[in-house]
Amino acid sequence: MIDLRSDTVTRPTAAMRRAMAEAEVGDDVYGEDPLVNALEERVAAMFGHEAALFVPSGTMGNQIGMRLVCQPGQEVLGDAEAHVVTYEMGAAAAVFGLSTRTVVSEGGVLSADQLISQVRPFGNWHLTPTAAVAVENTHNRAGGLVQPLEELEKLFAWSRDAGVSVHLDGARIWNAAVASGVPLDTYGRLADTASVCLSKGLGAPVGSVLVASADRIAEGRLWRKRLGGGMRQVGVLAAAGLHALDHHVERLADDHARARRLAERLGVDPATVHTNMVVLDGVAAPMLAAAAKGEGVLVSEVSATRVRLLTHLDVDDAAVDRAVEVLAPLL
Numbered sequence: 458m459i460d461l462r463s464d465t466v467t468r469p470t471a472a473m474r475r476a477m478a479e480a481e482v483g484d485d486v487y488g489e490d491p492l493v494n495a496l497e498e499r500v501a502a503m504f505g506h507e508a509a510l511f512v513p514s515g516t517m518g519n520q521i522g523m524r525l526v527c528q529p530g531q532e533v534l535g536d537a538e539a540h541v542v543t544y545e546m547g548a549a550a551a552v553f554g555l556s557t558r559t560v561v562s563e564g565g566v567l568s569a570d571q572l573i574s575q576v577r578p579f580g581n582w583h584l585t586p587t588a589a590v591a592v593e594n595t596h597n598r599a600g601g602l603v604q605p606l607e608e609l610e611k612l613f614a615w616s617r618d619a620g621v622s623v624h625l626d627g628a629r630i631w632n633a634a635v636a637s638g639v640p641l642d643t644y645g646r647l648a649d650t651a652s653v654c655l656s657k658g659l660g661a662p663v664g665s666v667l668v669a670s671a672d673r674i675a676e677g678r679l680w681r682k683r684l685g686g687g688m689r690q691v692g693v694l695a696a697a698g699l700h701a702l703d704h705h706v707e708r709l710a711d712d713h714a715r716a717r718r719l720a721e722r723l724g725v726d727p728a729t730v731h732t733n734m735v736v737l738d739g740v741a742a743p744m745l746a747a748a749a750k751g752e753g754v755l756v757s758e759v760s761a762t763r764v765r766l767l768t769h770l771d772v773d774d775a776a777v778d779r780a781v782e783v784l785a786p787l788l
């Protein structure tokens with residue numbers, strides 16, 4: 458099977474498995490797992506933050522991150538297609554009592570002015586105050602879009618005076634950095650809390666890292682424990698994450714090139730390919746997905762008329778060729 462449904466489907470490489478097998482471990486709930494500590498220090502430094510917290514998933518990273526900058530009864534404002542409001546099972550409300558409000562943007566592209574115009578102030582007896590704004594980079598449902606740096610800068614500069622925090626869902630921030638050339642710490646410094654994933658394009662089997670100030674991460678550690686996310690000899694997973702940071706970041710450029718090639722050969726405008734995602738619009742998605750599956754190619758049905766293809770660590774040039782052979786006649 459050639460699995461283009463998501464970049465989460467990768468399996469650890471032989472070298473990553475070796476690193477996991479050889480990991481020195483301790484009890485991380487006691488703060489004694491050396492590789493988790495090393496991973497947290499490394500990722501915090503990469504993003505220009507004081508501290509970091511290893512969490513089991515991007516969802517937990519996002520939800521704790523938002524809780525750290527928003528109190529129950531206050532709101533987080535974000536894009537209508539954001540992962541935090543689309544795919545996280547209403548966790549902000551169900552778990553933390555946070556209200557979320559969304560704006561419909563132009564194709565998922567962050568517009569600082571649009572978000573700022575929707576922010577509601579504190580101290581008004583009628584209005585739910587906006588404590589935080591959530592940004593997604595790259596934007597999953599916008600086809601792996603890289604957010605414009607000027608808009609991120611404008612939003613963050615405004616937020617300092619406005620007393621509003623910024624949370625970054627950086628599940629694929631690595632793809633954004635590789636595609637745009639913007640350093641990770643530049644993206645990191647434009648957010649108060651940021652969740653970054655090791656288990657998407659980077660190819661680790663499990664794990665995300667939340668970065669923030671030391672005080673916020675200390676509080677985040679309590680929330681992680683309350684949610685049952687305190688893990689023990691989890692250095693076996695941190696070893697995979699560290700290995701991914703050493704070996705799988707720069708190679709994301711290969712995934713991006715393969716996505717562009719896939720698009721070109723399927724007649725999709727390559728200008729719509731920003732990173733590792735190709736979106737096929739106006740297709741009969743269920744039929745296309747079923748027929749492709751019959752030929753050994755798995756694709757993701759985003760809607761009845763939209764299919765998504767992702768390139769990743771387990772998709773090489775031969776897999777792209779084969780996927781084109783199968784998909785082109787179906788289109």
Ligand SMILES: Cc1ncc(COP(=O)(O)O)c(C=O)c1O
Binds near residue numbers: 515541593
């Ligand atoms: C943009 C984005 N944020 C967050 C997540 C959540 O990550 P997880 O599946 O590890 O909870 C995903 C998952 O695909 C994602 O695409």
